Amino acid sequence: MRLAVIIGLTLGFAFTAAAAVKVRDDGLARARSEVMELGARLSTLEKEIGSKNNLYISSVEQIKQFEGDIKLYRDKLVEIHGQVRAAQSENKKIFQSYLIESENEGTEEWQKKVHLELLKQAQSKLKNKETELISFENKVTEFDSKLTALKTNEEELSQVIQELEDRKKVAMELYLAKVQNKKLAESKVQKQKLNVKIEEVKKAYSQAPVVEKRPDRYFKNPVADFSTYTASAKGVTFKYNSIQPVRAVGEGKVVFAGDLASYGQVVLIDHGSDLRTVLLGKMDIKVKKNDTVNDGDILAYTQKDSKEDENLYFEVRKKNTAQNTILWLDQNGVSKI
Structure with a gap:
């Protein structure tokens, strides 16, 4: 049996390694492009969701602040309502007293003037309290409107964030699928490159000249009975x-x-x-x-x-x-x- 020694294999293999290995990688380029595109889309969605979340948190804080302010105004409004009712009752009593004194022939003129002045003061006090009441009612109404707008904005932001999260979920699933496709494409290209190198090496083997060399001696088998x-x-x-x-x-x-x-x-x-x-x-x-x-x-x-x-x-x-x-x-x- 002869021993074949390959001459020139090293040079052939070196030439193969130095040569550019050309394989079809259209699928890989497309897969990489799709992964990059989806990655950019996910990044944009993440930023948009972060921005909307910040607005949502700010809106919640504003709502909390407005609800606290409205409670204070409502408490004050209840207090003013009590003051108006007390002023109305006082004004009614003074007015009745003034009428009685005015009809009493024994009432002195200066007494009538005193009762009239007291009536004017009570009416002025009632008017001021009613004006204050109207002002606080307007403020409460204004705060209620702002609170309603904030809550509406909060609900809209919540819906937008949910929609963005849904889009992100879909994009993430698609991204993971594309990443898997990219890995498969990369593996395929690597196999193609390896196969090209193997074929080049085989070609170098087949084209290289050989030199025959015999062993120094031959031996018998160490055992006679083997399967x-x-x-x-x-x-x-x-x-x-x-x-x-x-x-x-x-x-x-x-x-x-x-x-x-x-x-x-x-x-x-x-x-x-x-x-x-x-x-x-x-x-x-x-x-x-x-x-x-x-x-x-x-x-x-x-x-x-x-x-x-x-x-x-x-x-x-x-x-x-x-x-x-x-x-x-x-x-x-x-x-x-």
Whole structure:
């Protein structure tokens, strides 16, 4: 099996990254424009609602002040009404006394003049109180009119604010929907850009020249009885369902044998020339560190704890760097896979 090394991939990818990625983003531009437009509308509504709320609060305060003033005027009006009634009663008594004295032949002239003067004073007092009463009634009527106007204005402001709040609610729902649309459009554009980049990279791969390179050597499989395998960019995982020997894939020296942190049982063999193999899985290890082994020697036995297939991981490392292990396996050994 051959290892393909891509030459010029880095230059191709750099060219791709530098190139402008052109995708259709008409939907995204429209979505962003709609979000901005609705955001501005919401901002305007917020300001208008704030302004109306300030007017409403001011109106409520004015109504409260007018209601307090009207109460004082009404109380004063009641008091003046009492004073007018008292002045009318007093004027009536003085007038009756004046008539009696005027008809009495024994009343002196100066006495008549005194009663007449008292009558004039009572009438003047009554007139002043009636004038004061009329004035306070006019003021109360004026305050009542202003209070009615303020309450009407308050109700209108309340209706306007409610209408604005309703419009804001509708605009907010629409805004949130448009924001979601914008996110979807942005995600779509990002995917399009990513797809364009991927296609460019694929194109760079397909157009780049390749140089073939063979592994230094080939190894046999560490286990003979396995159902399938999975090859990654580094190692090969064999699946098995029986207890069987795990064999050395070549002569070498055991540099580690035992448990390794959370990895499980590990056997590491140095084959020389900076080449090592690693075995990892559930094993009953039969070798120890510094043992010399030959190709095919038993290193361990696989273990099974359930009816499910178990895994044995095998990796080839060169200069302490994991290799693409599947390329290092003997083709005859993996032909059954």
